[in-house]
Amino acid sequence: MITLHGFAASNYYNLVKHVLLYKELPFKEHLIYGGSDELLAMSPAGKVPVITTSQGVNISESSVICDYIEESYPDIPLYPKNxxxxxxxxxxxxxxxxxxxxxxxxxxxxxxxxxxxxxxxxxxxxxxxxxxxxxxxxxxxxxxxxxxxxxxxxxxxxxxxxxxxxxxxxxxxxxxxxxxxxxxxxxxxxxxxSAIAQKVEVDRLANIPEFMQKVTAQIQAANA
Ligand SMILES: N[C@@H](CCC(=O)N[C@@H](CS)C(=O)NCC(=O)O)C(=O)O
CATH class of the missing domain: 1.20.1050.10 (Glutathione S-transferase Yfyf (Class Pi); Chain A, domain 2)
Known part of the structure; x- marks a missing residue:
């Protein structure tokens, strides 16, 4: 099963999540923010989102992840054949x-x-x-x-x-x-x-308070 790493306040994270939901693929979500060594170990630029494939391979960059998902799971296609x-x-x-x-x-x-x-x-x-x-x-x-x-x-x-x-x-x-x-x-x-966009939005709103706490802490640390 694919694991999607990141946080729901991120639109890049949400677009990959939207693709997974649209294709009706089972996946796990792992909450992780920028700046951690754990993220850097999976995502070379330390960016969210990153996925771990069912073969245990990490892939970052949302458009690359989208193409990987399409090529690996073509049953519900998101690109034209031509x-x-x-x-x-x-x-x-x-x-x-x-x-x-x-x-x-x-x-x-x-x-x-x-x-x-x-x-x-x-x-x-x-x-x-x-x-x-x-x-x-x-x-x-x-x-x-x-x-x-x-x-x-x-x-x-x-x-x-x-x-x-x-x-x-x-x-x-x-x-x-x-x-x-x-x-x-x-x-x-x-x-x-759409039902998927609504679900993604509910999750986004739920993550905003925690995400804003992180952002505020980063701004305070930078100004200290
Ligand atoms: N080009 C990347 C951009 C991803 C990106 O900028 N993600 C933001 C969250 S929306 C992030 O990880 N920020 C944390 C940081 O820059 O340290 C993609 O398409 O996945």
Whole structure:
């Protein structure tokens, strides 16, 4: 059985969990936070999530884990059979990661410490997010799923990327980023209503108090 290591406040953790639940695979969850030797022993960059496969092999990096799960457990597929269509799905995922997720994450330290990000940083983040909005507006179909008729890995991936865009990019910049990608908000709402997304959200909310305690302790230690 797969073990999923990490914590439910992490959107990267949640997207892998969403994939496992969608594919109806049995798995165990092991609560672990960043910064521990135990995590470093499994995840070379010390990042969450990491999985331990049923063969006892550790794999980190969420998109790599998603591909591993798809290749090892193809019964409920999350990628199209056709390689060109698969590339289109992965292109959406990569663009969402580079131009939505990563710039939004740069604002997290300011949101957590309750300070205002410098205007220069906000401008940089705005520019990258604008590129993401333009690219995703060109690529996403929402007919009804993000890459077209088939529900794919990109639906799960971008849905969880969007939690970070909303929580940090949009809120810190006072900009409804998702609203600028035609069709994205409606699709995001549909995704949010799924039974799996609801379960993942319940677990996320349950983990937030403990996660925030860890974050606060880290901020205090850094300022001491
Ligand atoms: N590229 C990684 C990023 C994972 C990541 O940044 N995880 C965060 C939690 S959301 C983490 O482990 N943070 C702890 C740290 O950086 O020490 C992936 O796709 O899995």
């Amino acid at each position: 390689s060109t269509e698969r590339a289109a799905v992965r292109q959406i995922m990569k663009i969402a990661e580079l131009y939505f997720e990563l710039p939004s994450r740069r604002l997290i330290p300011y949101a957590f410490s309750g300070t205002n990000a410098p205007e220069s940083l906000k401008n940089e983040v705005r520019q990258v997010l604008t590129r993401g909005v333009t690219a995703l507006s060109r690529l996403c179909k929402f007919s009804p799923w993000i890459a077209g008729e088939q529900f794919t890995m990109a639906d799960i991936y971008v849905y969880h990327v969007n939690t970070i865009v909303n929580a940090f990019g949009a809120s810190q910049l006072n900009w409804d980023v998702l609203g600028d990608v035609p069709g994205m908000k409606q699709w995001n709402d549909t995704m949010r209503q």
